[in-house]
Amino acid sequence: MPATPDSIVSPASAAVAGPHIAGVDEAGRGPLAGPVVVAAVVFAPGRTPVNGLDDSKQLTGARREALYPRIVERALAWKIVFVEVEEIDRVNIFQATMLGMRRALEGVLSALDGQECLARIDGNHLPRPLPCAAEAWIGGDARDRSIMAASILAKVARDRFMRELHGTWPQYGFDLHKGYSTPAHLAALRSHGPCPQHRRSFAPVRACAQASLIPEPGPA
Incomplete structure (x- = not known):
């Protein structure tokens, strides 16, 4: 099985008057297998230094791969978190996603070394507790460039x-x-x-797991 980095952090390159905006998004809530991956991205205030950002679902795989190194190079701070299958099955996929979002935010805040930050989280739910002020943005991956960047990092990593x-x-x-x-x-x-x-907590997987435990009928 391949090694899974729990997180990757790029430290803040300069102190800039805040508040900073931390975009947060996930990839992999719906699949039957593999981790759910959450990313947080902070750009320096002002014009986003990466052209071509969009909701990761609207980009080709090749385009996402091309944007990935540009985002990690030019972001003030970024973090990627993998929440593994075992944790998904233990707490359910919603709670696992919320945990990943909180961990991703904690990572970028650590990199920002105490600078003020506002999180913009794609969707209509906010994890609790959070280490900073936050807003839920429905459709945020099509509206906010830091969320777009987070969606690309999460999708490519997963x-x-x-x-x-x-x-x-x-x-x-x-x-x-x-x-x-x-x-x-x-x-x-x-x-x-x-x-x-x-993910055994997902119905199709659970049904197949249970079926595999049923012995084949023997000869009459």
């Missing part, structure tokens, strides 16, 4: 991880569907049963 998983469990096709419930993925689940990276 897609890379799922492609690595394909090398360990090629029978599921993780390199193609990234763990989402496509017909091909569901068929592979029925044929092979779940692997350790499948």
